[in-house]
Amino acid sequence: MSQKETYENPDLKKERQNCPFNKEEITNLLDGGKEKTAERKQLENYILSDEQLKDAVPMEYLSHADKYAEELRKACLLMHKLENSPAGQVPTLRALMGAGLGSAVLKEGNPLALHYVMFIPALMGQGTIDQQAKWLAKAYNLNIIGTYAQTELGHGTFLRGLETTATYDPNTQEFVLESPSLTAYKWWPGSLGKTANYAVVMAQLYTKGKCEGTHPFMVQLRDEETHEPLPGIVIGEIGPKLGMNTNDNGYLGFEKFRIPRDQLLMKHSQVLEDGTYVKPTNSKLSYATMVFVRVVVCQDVTTNLRKAVTIATRYSCVRRQSELKPGDREPQVMDYQAQQNKLLPPLAATFAFQLASDHLWNLYNTANNNIEQGDLELLPDLHGLSCALKALCSSEGANFVEVCRQSCGGHGYMACSNFPRIYGQVTAAETYEGENTVLWLQVARYLVKTRKEQTGGLSVKYLIGEEKGPKTVDTTLEGIVHLYRRTAVGLVDVAIAELEKSGRKGEAPHDAWNHAAVYLIKAAQAHARLFVVESFVNSLKVGNLSAPVRTVLSQLCELFIIYWLLERSGELFFVRQFIKKRLVTVEFQVRTLLYVKLLAAIRPQAVNLVDSFDLRDEILASPLGCWDGNVYQRLFDEAAKSPLNQSSVHESFHKYLKPLLKSNL
Ligand SMILES: CCC/C=C/C(=O)SCCNC(=O)CCNC(=O)[C@H](O)C(C)(C)COP(=O)([O-])OP(=O)([O-])OC[C@H]1O[C@@H](n2cnc3c(N)ncnc32)[C@H](O)[C@@H]1OP(=O)([O-])[O-]
Numbered sequence: 001m002s003q004k005e006t007y008e009n010p011d012l013k014k015e016r017q018n019c020p021f022n023k024e025e026i027t028n029l030l031d032g033g034k035e036k037t038a039e040r041k042q043l044e045n046y047i048l049s050d051e052q053l054k055d056a057v058p059m060e061y062l063s064h065a066d067k068y069a070e071e072l073r074k075a076c077l078l079m080h081k082l083e084n085s086p087a088g089q090v091p092t093l094r095a096l097m098g099a100g101l102g103s104a105v106l107k108e109g110n111p112l113a114l115h116y117v118m119f120i121p122a123l124m125g126q127g128t129i130d131q132q133a134k135w136l137a138k139a140y141n142l143n144i145i146g147t148y149a150q151t152e153l154g155h156g157t158f159l160r161g162l163e164t165t166a167t168y169d170p171n172t173q174e175f176v177l178e179s180p181s182l183t184a185y186k187w188w189p190g191s192l193g194k195t196a197n198y199a200v201v202m203a204q205l206y207t208k209g210k211c212e213g214t215h216p217f218m219v220q221l222r223d224e225e226t227h228e229p230l231p232g233i234v235i236g237e238i239g240p241k242l243g244m245n246t247n248d249n250g251y252l253g254f255e256k257f258r259i260p261r262d263q264l265l266m267k268h269s270q271v272l273e274d275g276t277y278v279k280p281t282n283s284k285l286s287y288a289t290m291v292f293v294r295v296v297v298c299q300d301v302t303t304n305l306r307k308a309v310t311i312a313t314r315y316s317c318v319r320r321q322s323e324l325k326p327g328d329r330e331p332q333v334m335d336y337q338a339q340q341n342k343l344l345p346p347l348a349a350t351f352a353f354q355l356a357s358d359h360l361w362n363l364y365n366t367a368n369n370n371i372e373q374g375d376l377e378l379l380p381d382l383h384g385l386s387c388a389l390k391a392l393c394s395s396e397g398a399n400f401v402e403v404c405r406q407s408c409g410g411h412g413y414m415a416c417s418n419f420p421r422i423y424g425q426v427t428a429a430e431t432y433e434g435e436n437t438v439l440w441l442q443v444a445r446y447l448v449k450t451r452k453e454q455t456g457g458l459s460v461k462y463l464i465g466e467e468k469g470p471k472t473v474d475t476t477l478e479g480i481v482h483l484y485r486r487t488a489v490g491l492v493d494v495a496i497a498e499l500e501k502s503g504r505k506g507e508a509p510h511d512a513w514n515h516a517a518v519y520l521i522k523a524a525q526a527h528a529r530l531f532v533v534e535s536f537v538n539s540l541k542v543g544n545l546s547a548p549v550r551t552v553l554s555q556l557c558e559l560f561i562i563y564w565l566l567e568r569s570g571e572l573f574f575v576r577q578f579i580k581k582r583l584v585t586v587e588f589q590v591r592t593l594l595y596v597k598l599l600a601a602i603r604p605q606a607v608n609l610v611d612s613f614d615l616r617d618e619i620l621a622s623p624l625g626c627w628d629g630n631v632y633q634r635l636f637d638e639a640a641k642s643p644l645n646q647s648s649v650h651e652s653f654h655k656y657l658k659p660l661l662k663s664n665l
């Protein structure tokens, strides 16, 4: 453990005794190997021991502007620390940008995040070699700080509807950027409000009088010395949000703002000096930065979920409430089956999401290397899978975080529990980088196309040809996975039947699509769940796991896939064969029995499992989830920090309350 205190709550101590598996083995598995664990720990010691990176007062008590200034101070200090990092610059940067180590220092949001997460990836993915040579070193050295400015006040989802224009002027060989209306103003880009002085801006490219669609442009926004907005740039911050308040999301307008021709990022398409437009091999290549972030979001959400589950699980073993057996001592709330039903599925989900995200990350790297060589074959599968997993992990993740909060009763509602921040971050991921419903519909488009044309990538191969496998109840893991597969195929077929029905009624394809949306979304979600479940089951078949670790992970895997099946049992009714063979009822009864048994089997290992995540107290940032379980003392200590507790009578008493008390109303 990273920190062993002298005090350890006796209930937690008991939970940790006789752990049947080696926690470190799971830690290493999640980190990606023993060396990676050692590297992470070394890095955490390096960063978290720096007194200057600690908060003097909890962020909640600072004003909006002070919060920003304080997080920016720490973000800049972190960047200085990169140079001497024991783990090397790149691994340190990665760790600092995510929901793990970075969030222990920058709790309200990193004002430099967009620079690393989108601006640099956009330069790499969209810039030519020459453009990269010109800008990348400056960006890496932090001589310039950038963001990704795409969304506008009027349009975020519908990129073809963006209004910002970049019109080529062959006389001066410049593009003229213009925001033709209020709704054309960029709105939302992170770091834009106060931090960034450059941006990759997505705008409709006009040349020779023709619109060629949205393209990425490298744009300087602020003076490199004074940081004042350049003439023709209207810029500001959009104000407080549900969470991530120091990411300084901003707005941006252009008033006939000119940039040189070579600031169109021209890796995939070009505008020649005379204004001739050269098309990309695929018009969606300009969307590639979003694909990258969707992949990363899955990992980030998983880390956040791990934090929420650790806090709720430890607290649930410390918290004693009510009566289980009449007259007995109040039990740990974790001993209620109802509490296990809340917390063990999200615990299992952390493993399921991580394994699926690992698969997606591998696909991303392979596809990206191929794209660099001009081979776009994997692009549709990458787009389909990244949309599916981003939408699934963020939506399920946000629901699970909220359940974790509720499982901590009143104390879970305290800001210091850290649930509000974790929730704020996870639910943001349901919206940014493609609103989830919109992404589900993109996935459905790919599924329908695959099923109809009988051709598609690896993740949709099961939709090609007749499905095989047992048609009766089969209680093995393989049997359950097959049930997921049949449900996913069945729902795609139901959606296609719905589309065809509307077609026969004479509806145009776009109307038919809109009228089948409920079915299409269900099909896309079933597909995403199938992928996660298959990844979990297949991952347990390979690898050098010790028998005790394999046992507990298999239990979690089984629990999770049964949990989802029961949660979504309604969808089985859409698949006609299941009803015909009365499969639904049998499935439901058999699985519920097994599910309840698994809750009881995993319960004794819950604390050991979250311990194996090896999340330091600074990362959990919650009195409820600390390793030592000293919950009540820590809650008291947090309350003592409230400015309202710095005097016994607040000055407002004399100003307002006393006159009221004396007024005899
Ligand atoms: C820290 C985080 C900070 C946050 C930052 C942000 O939020 S930044 C802001 C984040 N903002 C957002 O995320 C905005 C979300 N909106 C979007 O991404 C797009 O507007 C859209 C994808 C919804 C539709 O786009 P559209 O109307 O242009 O397209 P269409 O529907 O007509 O489909 C045509 C074809 O293109 C295919 N295809 C589509 N995308 C891709 C792709 N990436 N790759 C490959 N292919 C792709 C699609 O499959 C279809 O193929 P088919 O069937 O013909 O073979």
Ligand SMILES: Cc1cc2nc3c(=O)[nH]c(=O)nc-3n(C[C@H](O)[C@H](O)[C@H](O)COP(=O)(O)OP(=O)(O)OC[C@H]3O[C@@H](n4cnc5c(N)ncnc54)[C@H](O)[C@@H]3O)c2cc1C
Binding pocket: 114, 148, 149, 150, 151, 154, 155, 156, 157, 158, 187, 188, 189, 190, 244, 249, 428, 431, 432, 433, 434, 435, 436, 437, 438, 441
């Ligand atoms: C925290 C945060 C950070 C962000 N950071 C950035 C950033 O750095 N850079 C940037 O450019 N943008 C950023 N964004 C913007 C973000 O990408 C958009 O908000 C997002 O893509 C959703 O677009 P929208 O706001 O236009 O929603 P809308 O599309 O207006 O969604 C409203 C509703 O309409 C529905 N809807 C829309 N289209 C369809 C459809 N075709 N079919 C069915 N339903 C539909 C949606 O499902 C939703 O329910 C950020 C947003 C947030 C919240």
